[in-house]
Amino acid sequence: MLTEEQVAEFHENGFLNGGPLLDAAQVEVLREELQRVIANKDRDDVPQPVLLRNLHGDDSAPVWQIVNIWEASTPFKALMYSQKIVEEMAQLTGAAELRIWHDQIQYKPAEIGGTTGWHQDAPLWPIIRPMTEVSAWVAMDDVDVENGCMSMVPGSHKWGNQIAFVRTVQNFDAMPSAFEGHSIEVVRCPVKKGEVHYHHALTWHGSHDNHSKRPRRAIAIHYMTQDTYYDASGNHVMKEFVDVKDGEILRGKHFPTVWKK
Ligand SMILES: O=C(O)CCC(=O)C(=O)O
Numbered sequence: 001m002l003t004e005e006q007v008a009e010f011h012e013n014g015f016l017n018g019g020p021l022l023d024a025a026q027v028e029v030l031r032e033e034l035q036r037v038i039a040n041k042d043r044d045d046v047p048q049p050v051l052l053r054n055l056h057g058d059d060s061a062p063v064w065q066i067v068n069i070w071e072a073s074t075p076f077k078a079l080m081y082s083q084k085i086v087e088e089m090a091q092l093t094g095a096a097e098l099r100i101w102h103d104q105i106q107y108k109p110a111e112i113g114g115t116t117g118w119h120q121d122a123p124l125w126p127i128i129r130p131m132t133e134v135s136a137w138v139a140m141d142d143v144d145v146e147n148g149c150m151s152m153v154p155g156s157h158k159w160g161n162q163i164a165f166v167r168t169v170q171n172f173d174a175m176p177s178a179f180e181g182h183s184i185e186v187v188r189c190p191v192k193k194g195e196v197h198y199h200h201a202l203t204w205h206g207s208h209d210n211h212s213k214r215p216r217r218a219i220a221i222h223y224m225t226q227d228t229y230y231d232a233s234g235n236h237v238m239k240e241f242v243d244v245k246d247g248e249i250l251r252g253k254h255f256p257t258v259w260k261k
Contacts, residue, residue: 002088010092014157014203022194027140033073047072061114066105080221085136086259089223092134097226098259102238104220108148113210115172122201123163126234133201140217144190147212151186153204172208
């Protein structure tokens with residue numbers, strides 16, 4: 001469980017390192033599962049994730065993105081139900097129920113792993129509302145400044161949907177120092193192997209490239225609270241799995257409930 005101070009820090013900054021979650025043996029299981037799912041990606045006789053691709057399509061600087069590895073791997077599925085994560089997620093969101101929106105591996109290989117540009121999550125998720133979700137990001141390596149840790153802008157989750165501006169920052173290291181009267185600080189967020197880090201869906205964030213000799217493997221689990229509903233006007237890779245009507249609470253086989261008060 002998080003302390004009151006940690007919850008307050010999350011509300012102030014829009015992100016928080018939640019500390020140790022998995023031990024080395026548990027991380028090893030996930031690493032092996034990741035390798036297995038990648039190795040089996042062309043087989044039609046084993047369960048597959050929703051998506052497995054190089055995020056930007058640039059072979060010289062790959063960021064391997066896997067969406068819903070939980071549908072292909074029992075240990076990753078178990079991770080979504082982790083008692084520490086769901087209890088802390090309930091503390092951070094005030095939720096009475098938590099469902100899975102989707103999960104997302106971002107794997108930056110050693111030496112050539114690419115950049116994940118500055119963004120906010122919620123505007124990239126136009127089929128769900130409201131824009132108040134929180135993600136749990138679990139490191140499968142020591143992730144630091146050398147191998148492409150995330151960077152966050154404290155307080156930016158309170159500035160609304162600013163994706164049009166955030167996306168204009170093409171050079172990852174060239175975030176302006178101010179935006180519409182807010183001063184902008186960029187905070188690097190190292191996360192140790194097996195730790196969990198939380199961020200709000202409107203927090204400005206991204207991650208630089210990996211030029212180190214070490215891989216950078218991590219999974220973000222994007223949770224929804226009980227009120228999250230489907231907005232059919234948008235588009236998203238998960239849309240084909242939605243079987244509720246426009247405006248209805250988003251639930252179903254691909255969006256399992258993982259916790260209830
Ligand atoms: O893993 C990363 O570097 C970025 C992940 C991300 O953007 C997210 O979890 O919302």
